[in-house]
Amino acid sequence: MFRFTLKARDTHSRARRGTLHTAHGTVETPTFMAVGTRASVTYLTPSELRETGTQVVLGNTYHLMLRPGPEAFRRVGGIHRFMGWDGPVLTDSGGFQIFSLPSERTINEKGARFKSYINESFHALSPERSIEVQTAIGSDIMMVLDECVDSTSSEEVVTKAMHRTHRWALRSLAARENPAQALFAIVQGGVVPALRAQSAAFLTQHPFDGFAIGGLAVGDTRAQREDTTAFAAELLPQDKPRYLMGVGTPPDLLLAILAGVDMFDCIIPTQLATQGTAFTTRGRVRLKRMAHFDSDAPLDAECPCTTCRTFTRGYLHHLIKANEPLGPRLVSFHNLFYYNALMAEARRHIELGTYAAFAKTQLEAIDRHEHAERE
């Protein structure tokens, strides 16, 4: 059964060190989850994901219900067997995709009706249907269907969506079939502290296995995101995991951990890799830049990953410029390795009680290097 153990707290911040126990093994937190929208993390095999230190793969109900469809997962016995990944899997509910993907859709109290991104067919996604599909997918952690709105929406719109998200959360809880699959609720309320407080107060009365902070990174400023994350995290129970959805860059993660967040996911490390942008201990490196053309240096001199141990910046620059798929593949591998190594360092420092100082040093170093890279 799913369970969260809080193992340590930082001395000078709210950072937490914990362990998630799932049906497919344990997850040390804080953790970054690799985005595998369509049951594949760009370019990488499951054994490479292990090498990068990835603990959890995230799948998307919206994409997976259309292709290969829930029946395909039922037939093979779930996403783990389907994709050959035996570690924990979290599935998003489809709420964010219905909000963000440019397809025809209508949303009412019952749920959403949307047009497939594959063909002209229409599909329905209700809280119950999302749980049914996530049950078929067999993820270790399911998310409730939520109604996402732009953070810049009027308070009235944000409030209505929050209340609907609450009603949908209870319907999701009632629809849950398999107790081995954890279910997380999603705190909404935009960037309005009073609404976030109301959302957290409502949802935490119910037996969810964890709580996510949703609805950020769309329309809000960086300062609003940081403030809202810190405020919302504080409202959540100590004994349940906290997941900040869709965020973010390394500085975003370092700051959110300071605020007491345990779990993250973001497409940035794999998506920017396809453009040749790498995250390193010296900030972002844009491999397309001609400065790397004749560099014999590794991508990140302090990184022990296979990409950094085997190839030069000059060769990676060549692959990216020549549109050779090996380029994004090698950078994706490195970026996930970097994110996971950063999380491992964060965990170590929380255990030592030195996380606040570690985060400060890291943030300053990233800022300094990225400032230099821009000049």
Add this chain to the structure above:
Amino acid sequence: MFRFTLKARDTHSRARRGTLHTAHGTVETPTFMAVGTRASVTYLTPSELRETGTQVVLGNTYHLMLRPGPEAFRRVGGIHRFMGWDGPVLTDSGGFQIFSLPSERTINEKGARFKSYINESFHALSPERSIEVQTAIGSDIMMVLDECVDSTSSEEVVTKAMHRTHRWALRSLAARENPAQALFAIVQGGVVPALRAQSAAFLTQHPFDGFAIGGLAVGDTRAQREDTTAFAAELLPQDKPRYLMGVGTPPDLLLAILAGVDMFDCIIPTQLATQGTAFTTRGRVRLKRMAHFDSDAPLDAECPCTTCRTFTRGYLHHLIKANEPLGPRLVSFHNLFYYNALMAEARRHIELGTYAAFAKTQLEAIDRHEHAERE
């Protein structure tokens, strides 16, 4: 120094078993060379190429002279260091690309002048310049610049191109700088036996390290290609390696080995992989077909490669349909593994003297399975 050792001959065919000794190790023949046009074999790392049994990587002078350019290779000390592949490399001269790629170009006795595929700049490629660039690339086997023409051209056109190819071959030989880099000549003459005989007779009088059969697979029929290969191979010296350029499918290879060919290259296994077509012991498998949607079978039940040991046809079908780059990557790996395993089997049978029977059985099996797949 480059050297070819003939180790065995088949009992009932002209098939040969040999070893190439190069500056970067030995190559057991018959062998299939993986096409790494721009110093990368689609999706795969050098260590994976080793796992597939790849012995030689082929680079293209035309592409590499434009990007990253000869200076980049001089600076790092050659293509092996540049791409992290320490095995043998063969470079094509650029002759075929100048003929086949749709860019503005003029060809005269001096050489070719062509427009870059990257920008609007014009570049010159003469026999001497091709050798100069191949010397910078540092390949173990260099090819002479040849003038390619369509096999369906008039005999006059084919004859003129053949004579120019001869003159260019001698200029290439004179331009050679580094004796550690082998140089192969290219027999031309279209599908006209008398011209092939004339070309072989001329070129084999000169101290080339090996001989290629060029100008096929463009305009000729399969029967013409097979007849010309068999005829041309017979005209070449026993003590030098024979390389059939740009060919082909598994049946093409099996037949050419029967005729005494030692070396092959072709983009088919990696190019068709990007479309989800796999080569297997039961013929071609088109993974896009819905028949594979719910298949739990491996791609090739008789194949011990990582792709076949780890993933189902159903998952590979999903990856290909979803345009996930992991799909072509896994199929590319398998296809190269399959080609190399077929070559290893061919070598074993030549040593045993049973190659003719092996080839017959294989050709019949492939034909039977592909006939069934089409139905």
